[in-house]
Amino acid sequence: MxxxxxxxxxxxxxxQFATFVEEFLNKKIDFTPANFKYKQDAIKGKEEEFKNIYEHKNLYEKAxxxxxxxxxxxxxxxxxxxxxxxxxxxxxxxxxxxxxxxxxxxxxxxxxxxxxxxxxxxxxxxxxxxxxxxxxxxxxxxxxxxxxxxxxxxxxxxxxxxxxxxxxxxxxxxxxxxxxxxxxxx
Ligand SMILES: [Mg+2]
Incomplete structure (x- = not known):
């Protein structure tokens, strides 16, 4: 085998990471490779702020x-x-x-x-x-x-x-x- x-x-x-990011930034994000390599690049510089809200959320709850x-x-x-x-x-x-x-x-x-x-x-x-x-x-x-x-x-x-x-x-x-x-x- x-x-x-x-x-x-x-x-x-x-x-649901992209959904969390859009909710956090309060706007639609164009996740194309021209803009980002990884989805979390969209929150560059704001990681601590994001973490405070989303650290304990389940990425798979509605996936x-x-x-x-x-x-x-x-x-x-x-x-x-x-x-x-x-x-x-x-x-x-x-x-x-x-x-x-x-x-x-x-x-x-x-x-x-x-x-x-x-x-x-x-x-x-x-x-x-x-x-x-x-x-x-x-x-x-x-x-x-x-x-x-x-x-x-x-x-x-x-x-x-x-x-x-x-x-x-x-x-x-x-x-x-x-x-x-x-x-x-x-
Ligand atoms: Mg993968």
């Missing part, structure tokens, strides 16, 4: 699974050894890491009950662990894998096909693409 790493944020679910995630993971779970690998420490601790870890754990357990919590890995640097296949929305999260799948997200749209090809990375636009890539090997 091949080992398969699935990232959580922007792959399994869009957490739905991305389309097709549940069904595809359920199918993949029959033929792959799935691990959910996710970081939980935010820069400058603007979200309390211990609570964030607990919130992530509870979210995964509730939303994806067929994946054993023993298969959750909470880690900052994903490249320290090798998997046969990795699915992540950041290139850095894909290192140390035989098959690398970049999951499309707001910040990676502009990465060119030629660059991905050079790095031996396949793009998946959504969970239906993942299903085609990993289950219908024609």
């Amino acid at each position: 091949k080992t398969l790493m699935i990232d959580m944020d922007d792959v399994i679910t869009d957490n 739905p699974l991305l389309d097709g995630c549940f069904e595809t993971l359920q199918k993949l779970n029959q033929t792959y050894d799935i691990y959910i690998v996710t970081s939980y420490i935010w820069g400058k601790n603007i979200i309390d890491p211990a609570e964030n870890l607990k919130n992530k754990f509870n979210y995964l357990k509730e939303k994806l009950p067929f994946i054993n919590p023993e298969k959750y890995i909470f880690i900052q640097n994903k490249k320290q662990i090798h998997f046969d296949i990795k699915i992540d929305d950041r290139l850095s999260g894909l290192e140390n894998a035989d098959t690398k799948i970049l999951f499309s997200a707001w910040h990676n749209q502009s990465i060119k096909d030629s660059e991905l090809k050079e790095k031996n990375i396949i793009r998946a636009n959504n969970w239906y693409d993942i299903e085609k890539l990993l289950l219908n090997n024609e």
Whole structure:
């Protein structure tokens, strides 16, 4: 059975961080890579103020699974050894890491009950662990894998096909693409 790493944020679910930021700044934010590399760049210089309000809020309380995630993971779970690998420490601790870890754990357990919590890995640097296949929305999260799948997200749209090809990375636009890539090997 091949080992398969699935990232959580922007792959399994869009957490509510962008909503918190817009609420905090009281305006709509254009989260495109031209403006920001990470969503928290939008609050640069105001981290302490943000932390005072949002440190203990749950980023996953109202976060739905991305389309097709549940069904595809359920199918993949029959033929792959799935691990959910996710970081939980935010820069400058603007979200309390211990609570964030607990919130992530509870979210995964509730939303994806067929994946054993023993298969959750909470880690900052994903490249320290090798998997046969990795699915992540950041290139850095894909290192140390035989098959690398970049999951499309707001910040990676502009990465060119030629660059991905050079790095031996396949793009998946959504969970239906993942299903085609990993289950219908024609
Ligand atoms: Mg991610």
